[in-house]
Amino acid sequence: MNIDTDAAKTIIARRVAKELKDGQLVNLGIGLPTLASNYLEPGVNVILQSENGVIFMGPEAEKGQEDPNLTNAGGIPVTILPGGAYFDSSLSFALIRGGHVDVTVLGTLEVDQEGNIANWIIPGKLVPGMGGAMDLLCGAKKVIVATTHTAKGRPKILKRCSLPLSAQKEVDLIITELAVMEVTDKGLVLREIHPDTTIEEVASLTEADLVIEGEVAKMPL
Protein backbone atom coordinates (compact mmCIF):
# COMPACT_ATOMS: atom_id res chain seq x y z
CA MET A 1 0.00 0.00 0.00
CA ASN A 2 1.06 3.57 -0.62
CA ILE A 3 0.35 6.47 1.72
CA ASP A 4 1.52 9.99 0.87
CA THR A 5 3.42 11.92 3.53
CA ASP A 6 0.57 14.24 4.53
CA ALA A 7 -1.88 11.37 4.92
CA ALA A 8 0.76 9.45 6.88
CA LYS A 9 1.24 12.35 9.27
CA THR A 10 -2.50 12.58 9.90
CA ILE A 11 -2.76 8.85 10.62
CA ILE A 12 0.16 9.05 13.04
CA ALA A 13 -1.12 12.18 14.79
CA ARG A 14 -4.60 10.66 15.24
CA ARG A 15 -3.15 7.46 16.69
CA VAL A 16 -0.78 9.34 19.02
CA ALA A 17 -3.74 11.36 20.29
CA LYS A 18 -5.43 8.14 21.46
CA GLU A 19 -2.49 7.48 23.79
CA LEU A 20 -3.03 10.76 25.64
CA LYS A 21 -5.25 10.63 28.72
CA ASP A 22 -7.29 13.32 30.38
CA GLY A 23 -5.28 15.46 32.78
CA GLN A 24 -1.84 14.29 31.69
CA LEU A 25 1.08 16.70 31.46
CA VAL A 26 2.37 16.26 27.92
CA ASN A 27 5.33 17.63 25.97
CA LEU A 28 4.93 17.39 22.20
CA GLY A 29 7.94 17.82 19.95
CA ILE A 30 7.92 20.37 17.14
CA GLY A 31 6.36 19.24 13.85
CA LEU A 32 4.47 15.97 13.55
CA PRO A 33 4.15 15.32 17.33
CA THR A 34 2.47 18.71 17.82
CA LEU A 35 -0.26 17.72 15.35
CA ALA A 36 -1.54 15.13 17.85
CA SER A 37 -3.13 17.89 19.92
CA ASN A 38 -5.60 18.47 17.06
CA TYR A 39 -7.07 14.97 17.41
CA LEU A 40 -7.69 14.48 21.13
CA GLU A 41 -10.69 12.30 21.97
CA PRO A 42 -13.80 14.18 23.16
CA GLY A 43 -13.56 14.82 26.89
CA VAL A 44 -9.79 14.45 26.93
CA ASN A 45 -7.95 17.57 28.00
CA VAL A 46 -4.21 17.33 28.37
CA ILE A 47 -1.93 19.99 29.82
CA LEU A 48 0.68 20.91 27.26
CA GLN A 49 4.13 21.86 28.45
CA SER A 50 6.67 23.62 26.29
CA GLU A 51 10.23 23.42 27.57
CA ASN A 52 10.87 27.13 27.04
CA GLY A 53 8.79 27.69 30.16
CA VAL A 54 5.01 27.29 30.00
CA ILE A 55 2.25 24.86 30.96
CA PHE A 56 -1.33 25.01 29.67
CA MET A 57 0.06 26.16 26.35
CA GLY A 58 -2.76 26.95 23.92
CA PRO A 59 -2.95 26.94 20.13
CA GLU A 60 -0.75 29.05 17.88
CA ALA A 61 -1.57 32.76 18.05
CA GLU A 62 -3.78 34.13 15.31
CA LYS A 63 -2.32 36.57 12.83
CA GLY A 64 -2.18 40.02 14.37
CA GLN A 65 -2.55 38.60 17.90
CA GLU A 66 1.05 37.42 18.36
CA ASP A 67 2.81 38.29 21.61
CA PRO A 68 6.58 38.50 21.04
CA ASN A 69 7.12 37.32 24.63
CA LEU A 70 5.11 34.10 24.19
CA THR A 71 6.32 31.36 21.89
CA ASN A 72 6.56 27.59 21.84
CA ALA A 73 9.90 25.74 21.82
CA GLY A 74 10.00 26.16 18.06
CA GLY A 75 9.85 29.94 18.33
CA ILE A 76 6.28 30.07 16.97
CA PRO A 77 3.96 32.59 18.70
CA VAL A 78 1.40 30.68 20.77
CA THR A 79 -1.24 31.35 23.44
CA ILE A 80 -1.78 30.30 27.04
CA LEU A 81 -4.99 28.80 28.44
CA PRO A 82 -6.66 29.77 31.74
CA GLY A 83 -4.79 28.10 34.61
CA GLY A 84 -1.48 28.26 32.83
CA ALA A 85 1.87 29.25 34.30
CA TYR A 86 5.25 30.49 33.15
CA PHE A 87 8.61 29.60 34.68
CA ASP A 88 12.32 29.73 33.93
CA SER A 89 14.26 27.00 32.13
CA SER A 90 15.58 25.46 35.36
CA LEU A 91 12.08 24.78 36.65
CA SER A 92 10.97 23.69 33.20
CA PHE A 93 13.64 20.98 33.11
CA ALA A 94 12.97 20.06 36.74
CA LEU A 95 9.44 19.23 35.55
CA ILE A 96 10.93 17.20 32.70
CA ARG A 97 13.71 15.31 34.47
CA GLY A 98 11.82 15.08 37.75
CA GLY A 99 9.22 12.71 36.34
CA HIS A 100 6.41 15.27 36.39
CA VAL A 101 5.82 15.03 32.64
CA ASP A 102 3.57 12.04 31.91
CA VAL A 103 4.20 11.69 28.21
CA THR A 104 6.56 13.08 25.63
CA VAL A 105 6.08 12.56 21.91
CA LEU A 106 9.13 13.00 19.70
CA GLY A 107 10.06 12.53 16.08
CA THR A 108 13.20 10.68 15.13
CA LEU A 109 15.85 9.84 12.56
CA GLU A 110 16.26 6.27 13.84
CA VAL A 111 14.81 4.14 16.60
CA ASP A 112 15.61 0.53 17.44
CA GLN A 113 14.10 -2.60 18.94
CA GLU A 114 15.77 -2.00 22.31
CA GLY A 115 14.22 1.43 22.67
CA ASN A 116 17.35 3.34 21.73
CA ILE A 117 16.75 6.50 19.76
CA ALA A 118 18.90 8.75 17.54
CA ASN A 119 17.35 12.09 16.67
CA TRP A 120 19.87 14.86 17.11
CA ILE A 121 22.78 14.58 14.70
CA ILE A 122 23.92 13.15 11.38
CA PRO A 123 27.68 13.52 11.72
CA GLY A 124 29.18 15.60 8.93
CA LYS A 125 25.79 16.43 7.47
CA LEU A 126 23.26 17.77 9.91
CA VAL A 127 24.24 19.08 13.31
CA PRO A 128 21.20 20.81 14.78
CA GLY A 129 21.93 19.84 18.39
CA MET A 130 19.84 18.01 20.93
CA GLY A 131 17.98 20.96 22.42
CA GLY A 132 15.77 19.52 25.17
CA ALA A 133 15.28 16.10 23.56
CA MET A 134 17.81 14.17 25.66
CA ASP A 135 16.28 15.47 28.90
CA LEU A 136 12.76 14.69 27.71
CA LEU A 137 13.76 11.14 26.76
CA CYS A 138 15.40 10.54 30.15
CA GLY A 139 12.78 12.24 32.25
CA ALA A 140 9.30 11.74 30.83
CA LYS A 141 7.37 8.81 32.31
CA LYS A 142 6.35 7.59 28.85
CA VAL A 143 8.20 8.18 25.59
CA ILE A 144 6.28 7.86 22.35
CA VAL A 145 8.12 8.08 19.04
CA ALA A 146 5.96 9.40 16.22
CA THR A 147 7.57 8.82 12.85
CA THR A 148 6.96 7.75 9.29
CA HIS A 149 7.77 4.06 8.99
CA THR A 150 10.49 4.61 6.42
CA ALA A 151 12.52 7.55 5.09
CA LYS A 152 13.01 7.58 1.31
CA GLY A 153 12.09 3.90 1.32
CA ARG A 154 14.66 2.98 3.97
CA PRO A 155 13.55 1.56 7.33
CA LYS A 156 13.77 3.90 10.33
CA ILE A 157 12.94 1.17 12.82
CA LEU A 158 16.17 -0.74 13.16
CA LYS A 159 17.78 -3.61 15.00
CA ARG A 160 20.36 -1.15 16.28
CA CYS A 161 20.60 2.60 15.70
CA SER A 162 23.59 3.56 13.54
CA LEU A 163 23.58 7.30 14.32
CA PRO A 164 24.79 8.74 17.65
CA LEU A 165 22.14 8.07 20.29
CA SER A 166 19.96 10.66 22.00
CA ALA A 167 19.12 8.23 24.79
CA GLN A 168 19.55 4.59 25.69
CA LYS A 169 16.52 2.28 26.17
CA GLU A 170 14.07 5.09 26.87
CA VAL A 171 11.47 4.59 24.12
CA ASP A 172 8.20 2.91 25.14
CA LEU A 173 6.00 3.07 22.07
CA ILE A 174 6.60 3.64 18.33
CA ILE A 175 3.71 4.89 16.20
CA THR A 176 3.96 5.04 12.41
CA GLU A 177 1.40 5.24 9.61
CA LEU A 178 1.66 1.46 9.26
CA ALA A 179 2.00 0.11 12.78
CA VAL A 180 2.08 0.54 16.52
CA MET A 181 5.01 -1.19 18.23
CA GLU A 182 5.80 -1.48 21.91
CA VAL A 183 9.29 -1.89 23.34
CA THR A 184 9.15 -4.72 25.90
CA ASP A 185 11.54 -7.07 27.69
CA LYS A 186 10.64 -9.66 25.05
CA GLY A 187 11.54 -7.36 22.17
CA LEU A 188 9.64 -5.03 19.89
CA VAL A 189 6.05 -6.25 19.98
CA LEU A 190 3.81 -5.49 17.00
CA ARG A 191 0.55 -4.30 18.60
CA GLU A 192 -1.40 -2.85 15.68
CA ILE A 193 -1.16 -2.52 11.91
CA HIS A 194 -2.92 -0.25 9.41
CA PRO A 195 -6.17 -1.97 8.24
CA ASP A 196 -4.96 -1.97 4.62
CA THR A 197 -1.59 -3.59 5.20
CA THR A 198 -0.38 -6.99 6.36
CA ILE A 199 2.05 -8.18 9.01
CA GLU A 200 4.31 -9.38 6.19
CA GLU A 201 4.34 -5.98 4.50
CA VAL A 202 5.10 -4.19 7.80
CA ALA A 203 7.88 -6.68 8.53
CA SER A 204 9.38 -6.12 5.07
CA LEU A 205 9.59 -2.36 5.76
CA THR A 206 11.05 -2.83 9.24
CA GLU A 207 14.66 -3.79 9.92
CA ALA A 208 13.96 -4.56 13.58
CA ASP A 209 12.77 -8.02 14.59
CA LEU A 210 9.06 -7.77 15.30
CA VAL A 211 7.60 -9.96 18.01
CA ILE A 212 4.08 -11.21 17.33
CA GLU A 213 2.20 -11.82 20.54
CA GLY A 214 -1.37 -13.01 20.12
CA GLU A 215 -3.62 -10.99 17.87
CA VAL A 216 -2.30 -7.95 16.06
CA ALA A 217 -5.10 -5.37 16.12
CA LYS A 218 -6.12 -3.04 13.29
CA MET A 219 -5.07 0.57 13.87
CA PRO A 220 -8.07 2.84 14.46
CA LEU A 221 -7.88 5.51 11.75
Added chain:
Amino acid sequence: MKLTPQTELLSLLRDGMSIMAGGFLGCGGPERLIDLVIESGTQHHTIICNDTAFVDKSVGRLIVSGCAEKVITSHIGTNPETGRLLHDGKLTVELVPQGTLIERIRAGGSGLGGVLTPTGIGTVVEEGKQKVTIEGKEYLLELPLRADLALIKGAICDTLGNVYYKATARNFNPIMALAADVVIVEADEIVAQGAIQPELVMTPCVLVDYILKEEAA
Protein backbone atom coordinates in the same frame (compact mmCIF):
# COMPACT_ATOMS: atom_id res chain seq x y z
CA MET B 1 23.50 54.31 40.14
CA LYS B 2 23.25 51.30 37.86
CA LEU B 3 21.52 53.05 34.97
CA THR B 4 24.28 53.44 32.43
CA PRO B 5 24.25 54.73 28.87
CA GLN B 6 25.36 52.39 26.11
CA THR B 7 28.51 54.42 25.41
CA GLU B 8 29.76 53.86 28.97
CA LEU B 9 28.88 50.15 28.93
CA LEU B 10 31.26 49.72 25.98
CA SER B 11 34.21 49.99 28.37
CA LEU B 12 33.14 46.72 30.02
CA LEU B 13 33.95 44.80 26.86
CA ARG B 14 37.32 43.39 25.89
CA ASP B 15 38.54 40.62 23.60
CA GLY B 16 38.19 37.00 24.65
CA MET B 17 35.35 37.25 27.14
CA SER B 18 32.89 34.56 28.12
CA ILE B 19 29.43 36.01 27.59
CA MET B 20 26.07 34.54 28.58
CA ALA B 21 23.02 35.82 26.74
CA GLY B 22 19.41 35.03 27.67
CA GLY B 23 16.69 34.13 25.19
CA PHE B 24 15.08 31.11 23.56
CA LEU B 25 15.13 31.26 19.76
CA GLY B 26 15.29 35.01 20.16
CA CYS B 27 12.32 35.30 22.55
CA GLY B 28 13.66 37.18 25.56
CA GLY B 29 16.96 37.93 23.86
CA PRO B 30 18.87 41.12 24.82
CA GLU B 31 18.86 42.74 21.37
CA ARG B 32 20.33 46.12 22.37
CA LEU B 33 23.08 44.56 24.46
CA ILE B 34 23.91 42.32 21.52
CA ASP B 35 24.22 45.51 19.45
CA LEU B 36 26.61 46.76 22.10
CA VAL B 37 28.90 43.74 21.79
CA ILE B 38 28.88 43.95 18.00
CA GLU B 39 29.55 47.72 18.01
CA SER B 40 32.43 47.26 20.45
CA GLY B 41 34.33 45.38 17.76
CA THR B 42 35.70 42.99 20.38
CA GLN B 43 36.54 39.48 19.22
CA HIS B 44 37.28 35.90 20.26
CA HIS B 45 34.37 35.55 22.66
CA THR B 46 32.90 32.38 24.10
CA ILE B 47 29.13 32.73 23.90
CA ILE B 48 26.91 30.73 26.23
CA CYS B 49 23.28 30.62 25.14
CA ASN B 50 20.37 28.20 24.85
CA ASP B 51 20.46 28.27 21.05
CA THR B 52 21.99 30.42 18.34
CA ALA B 53 18.55 31.73 17.29
CA PHE B 54 18.27 33.11 13.77
CA VAL B 55 20.75 35.02 11.60
CA ASP B 56 18.88 38.30 12.12
CA LYS B 57 17.83 37.85 15.73
CA SER B 58 19.35 38.06 19.18
CA VAL B 59 22.46 35.97 19.79
CA GLY B 60 22.24 34.79 16.18
CA ARG B 61 23.51 38.21 15.15
CA LEU B 62 26.56 37.78 17.38
CA ILE B 63 27.40 34.59 15.53
CA VAL B 64 26.95 36.28 12.16
CA SER B 65 29.19 39.20 13.26
CA GLY B 66 32.08 36.76 13.66
CA CYS B 67 32.99 37.89 17.17
CA ALA B 68 32.54 34.41 18.64
CA GLU B 69 35.35 31.89 18.79
CA LYS B 70 33.31 29.30 20.67
CA VAL B 71 29.68 28.75 21.51
CA ILE B 72 28.29 26.57 24.29
CA THR B 73 24.66 25.85 23.46
CA SER B 74 21.96 23.20 23.09
CA HIS B 75 20.79 23.91 19.54
CA ILE B 76 22.19 25.55 16.41
CA GLY B 77 19.75 24.21 13.81
CA THR B 78 17.83 27.45 13.20
CA ASN B 79 20.94 29.49 12.35
CA PRO B 80 22.67 28.22 9.20
CA GLU B 81 25.58 30.60 9.82
CA THR B 82 26.53 28.70 13.00
CA GLY B 83 26.67 25.48 10.99
CA ARG B 84 28.70 27.11 8.23
CA LEU B 85 31.29 28.61 10.62
CA LEU B 86 31.51 25.26 12.41
CA HIS B 87 32.01 23.47 9.10
CA ASP B 88 34.69 25.98 8.02
CA GLY B 89 36.57 25.53 11.29
CA LYS B 90 36.00 29.16 12.31
CA LEU B 91 33.81 28.39 15.30
CA THR B 92 33.96 25.74 18.01
CA VAL B 93 30.56 24.48 19.09
CA GLU B 94 30.03 22.62 22.36
CA LEU B 95 26.56 21.08 22.29
CA VAL B 96 25.02 20.53 25.72
CA PRO B 97 21.57 19.09 26.47
CA GLN B 98 19.28 21.99 27.35
CA GLY B 99 18.38 20.79 30.83
CA THR B 100 22.06 20.16 31.57
CA LEU B 101 23.08 23.57 30.25
CA ILE B 102 20.65 25.44 32.49
CA GLU B 103 21.67 23.37 35.55
CA ARG B 104 25.38 23.90 34.87
CA ILE B 105 24.71 27.65 34.82
CA ARG B 106 22.57 27.41 37.95
CA ALA B 107 25.36 25.46 39.68
CA GLY B 108 27.90 28.06 38.58
CA GLY B 109 25.79 30.81 40.07
CA SER B 110 24.79 28.94 43.23
CA GLY B 111 28.12 27.85 44.66
CA LEU B 112 27.62 24.22 43.72
CA GLY B 113 30.44 21.99 42.51
CA GLY B 114 28.32 20.53 39.74
CA VAL B 115 25.15 18.57 39.16
CA LEU B 116 24.39 14.87 38.70
CA THR B 117 22.04 14.19 35.81
CA PRO B 118 20.93 11.03 34.00
CA THR B 119 20.66 13.00 30.75
CA GLY B 120 23.28 11.89 28.24
CA ILE B 121 24.04 8.46 29.75
CA GLY B 122 24.77 6.03 26.92
CA THR B 123 25.39 8.85 24.42
CA VAL B 124 28.44 10.83 23.25
CA VAL B 125 27.54 13.42 25.89
CA GLU B 126 29.01 11.12 28.56
CA GLU B 127 32.46 11.02 26.91
CA GLY B 128 35.20 12.16 29.26
CA LYS B 129 32.83 12.71 32.16
CA GLN B 130 32.81 11.14 35.57
CA LYS B 131 29.89 8.77 36.26
CA VAL B 132 28.44 8.50 39.72
CA THR B 133 26.04 5.79 40.86
CA ILE B 134 23.45 6.85 43.42
CA GLU B 135 21.03 4.23 44.75
CA GLY B 136 21.75 1.99 41.77
CA LYS B 137 21.19 4.62 39.11
CA GLU B 138 23.95 6.13 36.96
CA TYR B 139 24.41 9.87 36.63
CA LEU B 140 26.88 12.12 34.84
CA LEU B 141 28.76 14.70 36.83
CA GLU B 142 28.25 17.95 34.92
CA LEU B 143 30.45 20.85 35.97
CA PRO B 144 29.40 24.40 36.80
CA LEU B 145 29.46 27.09 34.16
CA ARG B 146 30.17 30.77 34.76
CA ALA B 147 30.88 33.75 32.54
CA ASP B 148 32.60 37.12 32.65
CA LEU B 149 29.45 38.82 31.47
CA ALA B 150 25.72 38.08 31.40
CA LEU B 151 23.39 39.96 29.06
CA ILE B 152 19.87 39.83 30.45
CA LYS B 153 16.58 40.94 28.91
CA GLY B 154 13.68 41.85 31.18
CA ALA B 155 10.23 43.27 30.55
CA ILE B 156 10.35 45.66 33.51
CA CYS B 157 13.35 46.68 35.58
CA ASP B 158 13.39 49.17 38.42
CA THR B 159 16.24 51.60 38.90
CA LEU B 160 17.81 49.29 41.50
CA GLY B 161 17.89 46.38 39.08
CA ASN B 162 14.93 44.27 40.20
CA VAL B 163 13.63 42.50 37.11
CA TYR B 164 10.25 41.15 36.03
CA TYR B 165 9.96 38.98 32.94
CA LYS B 166 6.92 38.30 30.78
CA ALA B 167 5.65 34.94 29.53
CA THR B 168 8.24 32.65 27.97
CA ALA B 169 10.77 35.49 27.59
CA ARG B 170 12.04 34.51 31.04
CA ASN B 171 13.74 31.23 30.01
CA PHE B 172 17.53 31.36 30.70
CA ASN B 173 17.60 35.02 31.82
CA PRO B 174 17.14 34.79 35.60
CA ILE B 175 19.50 31.83 35.93
CA MET B 176 22.24 33.52 33.89
CA ALA B 177 21.90 36.59 36.11
CA LEU B 178 23.30 34.38 38.91
CA ALA B 179 26.33 33.13 37.08
CA ALA B 180 28.43 36.00 35.71
CA ASP B 181 30.95 38.41 37.21
CA VAL B 182 29.22 41.35 35.57
CA VAL B 183 25.47 41.36 34.89
CA ILE B 184 23.87 43.90 32.54
CA VAL B 185 20.10 44.18 32.14
CA GLU B 186 18.13 45.75 29.35
CA ALA B 187 14.38 46.11 29.77
CA ASP B 188 11.37 47.24 27.78
CA GLU B 189 10.45 49.53 30.63
CA ILE B 190 12.48 51.12 33.45
CA VAL B 191 10.45 52.06 36.54
CA ALA B 192 11.17 53.74 39.87
CA GLN B 193 12.68 51.82 42.77
CA GLY B 194 9.93 49.84 44.50
CA ALA B 195 7.48 50.07 41.60
CA ILE B 196 7.61 46.29 41.07
CA GLN B 197 5.68 44.42 43.74
CA PRO B 198 8.33 42.43 45.69
CA GLU B 199 6.52 39.12 45.10
CA LEU B 200 6.82 39.67 41.37
CA VAL B 201 10.55 40.30 41.32
CA MET B 202 12.12 37.38 39.46
CA THR B 203 15.71 38.58 39.48
CA PRO B 204 16.58 40.39 42.71
CA CYS B 205 18.55 43.60 42.21
CA VAL B 206 21.57 42.38 44.19
CA LEU B 207 22.51 40.28 41.14
CA VAL B 208 22.49 43.18 38.71
CA ASP B 209 25.48 45.48 38.11
CA TYR B 210 24.31 47.68 35.25
CA ILE B 211 21.04 48.65 33.60
CA LEU B 212 21.09 49.85 30.03
CA LYS B 213 19.85 53.45 29.97
CA GLU B 214 17.84 54.55 26.98
CA GLU B 215 19.51 57.41 25.24
CA ALA B 216 17.36 60.18 23.87
CA ALA B 217 16.72 59.63 20.20
